[in-house]
Amino acid sequence: MPSKPTSIKEIAKIAGVSHSSVSRALRNSPLVNRDKADRIRRIAEECGYRPSAAARSLVTRRSQTIGVVVTSIADPFVAGVVSGIEDIANERGFSVFLANSGVDPAREIRVVHAFEERRVDGIIVTASRVGALYVPLLEQMQVPIVLLNNQHPSQFAHSVMIANVEASREATRHLVSLGHRRIAYIGDRLGFQSDTERLEGFRSALDEAGIPLDPALVVHGDGKPEAAREAMAQLLALQNQPTAVFCYNDLSALGAFRQIADAGLRVPHDISLVGFDDLYISQYLEPPLTTVRQPMRQMGNLAMTTLLRLIAGEGLCQDIKVPGELIVRRSTAPPKENS
Amino acid sequence: MPSKPTSIKEIAKIAGVSHSSVSRALRNSPLVNRDKADRIRRIAEECGYRPSAAARSLVTRRSQTIGVVVTSIADPFVAGVVSGIEDIANERGFSVFLANSGVDPAREIRVVHAFEERRVDGIIVTASRVGALYVPLLEQMQVPIVLLNNQHPSQFAHSVMIANVEASREATRHLVSLGHRRIAYIGDRLGFQSDTERLEGFRSALDEAGIPLDPALVVHGDGKPEAAREAMAQLLALQNQPTAVFCYNDLSALGAFRQIADAGLRVPHDISLVGFDDLYISQYLEPPLTTVRQPMRQMGNLAMTTLLRLIAGEGLCQDIKVPGELIVRRSTAPPKENS
DNA sequence: CTGAAAGCGCTTACAG
DNA sequence: CTGAAAGCGCTTACAG
Numbered sequence: 001m002p003s004k005p006t007s008i009k010e011i012a013k014i015a016g017v018s019h020s021s022v023s024r025a026l027r028n029s030p031l032v033n034r035d036k037a038d039r040i041r042r043i044a045e046e047c048g049y050r051p052s053a054a055a056r057s058l059v060t061r062r063s064q065t066i067g068v069v070v071t072s073i074a075d076p077f078v079a080g081v082v083s084g085i086e087d088i089a090n091e092r093g094f095s096v097f098l099a100n101s102g103v104d105p106a107r108e109i110r111v112v113h114a115f116e117e118r119r120v121d122g123i124i125v126t127a128s129r130v131g132a133l134y135v136p137l138l139e140q141m142q143v144p145i146v147l148l149n150n151q152h153p154s155q156f157a158h159s160v161m162i163a164n165v166e167a168s169r170e171a172t173r174h175l176v177s178l179g180h181r182r183i184a185y186i187g188d189r190l191g192f193q194s195d196t197e198r199l200e201g202f203r204s205a206l207d208e209a210g211i212p213l214d215p216a217l218v219v220h221g222d223g224k225p226e227a228a229r230e231a232m233a234q235l236l237a238l239q240n241q242p243t244a245v246f247c248y249n250d251l252s253a254l255g256a257f258r259q260i261a262d263a264g265l266r267v268p269h270d271i272s273l274v275g276f277d278d279l280y281i282s283q284y285l286e287p288p289l290t291t292v293r294q295p296m297r298q299m300g301n302l303a304m305t306t307l308l309r310l311i312a313g314e315g316l317c318q319d320i321k322v323p324g325e326l327i328v329r330r331s332t333a334p335p336k337e338n339s
Numbered sequence: 340m341p342s343k344p345t346s347i348k349e350i351a352k353i354a355g356v357s358h359s360s361v362s363r364a365l366r367n368s369p370l371v372n373r374d375k376a377d378r379i380r381r382i383a384e385e386c387g388y389r390p391s392a393a394a395r396s397l398v399t400r401r402s403q404t405i406g407v408v409v410t411s412i413a414d415p416f417v418a419g420v421v422s423g424i425e426d427i428a429n430e431r432g433f434s435v436f437l438a439n440s441g442v443d444p445a446r447e448i449r450v451v452h453a454f455e456e457r458r459v460d461g462i463i464v465t466a467s468r469v470g471a472l473y474v475p476l477l478e479q480m481q482v483p484i485v486l487l488n489n490q491h492p493s494q495f496a497h498s499v500m501i502a503n504v505e506a507s508r509e510a511t512r513h514l515v516s517l518g519h520r521r522i523a524y525i526g527d528r529l530g531f532q533s534d535t536e537r538l539e540g541f542r543s544a545l546d547e548a549g550i551p552l553d554p555a556l557v558v559h560g561d562g563k564p565e566a567a568r569e570a571m572a573q574l575l576a577l578q579n580q581p582t583a584v585f586c587y588n589d590l591s592a593l594g595a596f597r598q599i600a601d602a603g604l605r606v607p608h609d610i611s612l613v614g615f616d617d618l619y620i621s622q623y624l625e626p627p628l629t630t631v632r633q634p635m636r637q638m639g640n641l642a643m644t645t646l647l648r649l650i651a652g653e654g655l656c657q658d659i660k661v662p663g664e665l666i667v668r669r670s671t672a673p674p675k676e677n678s
Numbered sequence: 679c680t681g682a683a684a685g686c687g688c689t690t691a692c693a694g
Numbered sequence: 695c696t697g698a699a700a701g702c703g704c705t706t707a708c709a710g
């Protein structure tokens with residue numbers, strides 16, 4: 001039993017042709033006799049031969065590879081997006097490198113350098129929080145870059161973003177229309193793009209309803225349950241508690257929820273809660289969470305198709321805005337009579 | 340402003356040395372003068388030069404790359420594991436290819452072939468459900484493979500698995516010790532390794548407590564909320580309802596939870612619920628979920644360090660069993676008096 | 679310590 | 695249609 005052939009030359013020897021012909025046959029080039037090509041392909045198939053992507057990309061100067069850098073793949077939003085990216089990549093014959101950067105700047109840099117050495121054809125950066133660092137790095141990159149919901153915009157890259165302002169305005173309007181007047185906002189860290197925009201949408205909905213914004217009702221977490229829990233505790237400690245809370249994302253809503261329950265209050269009876277993302281699990285919470293749906297998978301698809309287009313040399317659409325969709329479930333209700 | 344040098348030769352020209360010396364300097368070889376090496380490295384650094392991984396791996400026959408194939412990165416268990424894999428990979432200078440296979444056999448094969456062409460140094464397969472297909476594929480692979488919680492064991496690979504039987508037994512004992520006698524099990528698809536083992540642990544705990552197993556209390560879902568919801572509906576339709584349910588995983592518990600709530604019943608007052616996984620969100624449910632913790636990230640770490648060892652040629656430990664840990668929270672309580 | 683040379687496994691003009 | 699040849703960007707014996 002001969003071992004697997006590892007190169008085109010060995011196939012050539014078996015087939016009794018030049019390695020050029022093998023290369024052509026395997027690439028489905030018309031510059032080779034049909035029958036001959038068939039025979040070569042059959043032999044390669046039978047031997048279980050796989051051409052070396054490294055050797056190929058060395059000469060074609062295309063790696064058919066992209067790099068995806070994420071803060072944490074354990075974040076369900078990120079995972080949804082990456083899933084969407086991978087679907088398209090796989091379909092189009094691209095392999096994807098995945099790298100977590102966390103919030104460690106050193107790691108961030110290491111990751112981008114590694115991608116450069118791998119000669120990826122393009123890069124997608126998802127929900128990065130260390131954007132400030134990227135700018136100089138990205139500027140130097142020779143490949144197209146697509147940013148998805150990044151917290152720091154950059155002129156050096158194209159982007160796919162959820163329509164934060166509009167979606168947040170709609171979510172807040174929903175609370176207003178239920179009769180709420182004291183509505184709080186639990187945000188992400190101050191200064192992050194999504195937080196700024198979601199707060200802006202929140203504000204504008206209050207404005208148009210003629211509700212003055214009480215600064216005590218705007219608190220900040222970090223997008224994760226624990227911090228939101230503490231933020232919610234601050235709100236509950238207020239003399240004049242809110243009757244509804246709009247949360248930066250579903251994970252924050254989860255934390256707020258926990259704190260409300262621990263305080264012996266109920267959602268939506270005592271306090272209404274709205275999230276943002278519509279994570280897979282949000283519909284299964286008790287009560288099911290009212291939230292703004294971000295089509296994570298489609299956003300991933302979109303980022304990948306955009307990147308593919310850029311790789312193909314079509315330099316178009318700088319920035320894509322994806323609309324969110326308000327999903328009304330049972331975590332929101334009119335305020336109690338005596339509020 | 341000269342464009343970035345793309346090869347070692349260009350650096351050599353700038354530095355006025357041979358490209359061999361550049362190669363050595365960049366690889367920190369001792370076979371080059373210290374000062375000269377420093378100078379070369381400085382020049383490369385200033386130019387923003389990045390060596391080509393493809394060219395290097397062509398000659399070293401090592402890609403410093405691994406492939407991770409998962410059913411779906413959107414599955415939170417999988418995402419946790421991948422996060423653990425990536426941490427170690429990154430630390431050790433390996434890049435990771437990620438590929439979703441879903442349950443599509445054709446895609447599964449495409450993915451493995453792609454990894455072969457990329458000449459990955461090793462492969463980790465996480466929670467695959469199409470194992471039967473793998474066997475012939477894996478047999479032919481030239482690289483080490485580590486299986487993590489796979490649903491079909493294979494002799495052709497090493498594995499990291501959670502101790503399903505022991506952990507499930509402990510979880511069930513917990514319910515028994517609370518006084519439950521009618522305990523149901525909502526499983527994954529019949530025939531999957533984890534399901535079989537978790538059911539076995541469940542059974543053995545009932546056995547040792549002298550509780551006969553009512554076949555009507557064993558139902559099957561598919562590891563996701565919707566199917567578990569239907570399974571729970573079957574249980575609720577029973578003349579003699581269970582007072583407690585042990586679920587295959589947390590997502591199944593989430594679905595069961597939903598169905599229980601929709602039926603106007605409460606957890607744990609009417610029915611106790613136990614999950615498996617301890618997803619990040621499970622502690623934030625209301626009530627917080629009693630469950631078996633799988634240390635997902637550590638399992639990922641372990642799979643990666645094992646793979647690294649195999650890559651280094653150390654052929655050891657065939658199979659690693661990781662203990663689960665029962666986390667008692669508030670979704671379990673003694674059965675109602677009148678049960 | 680240094681450099682010229684060969685070779686990793688491909689693709690693609692080039693000349694028939 | 696076919697094959698010999700050059701070259702992609704590295705590493706590494708080999709001979710000084």
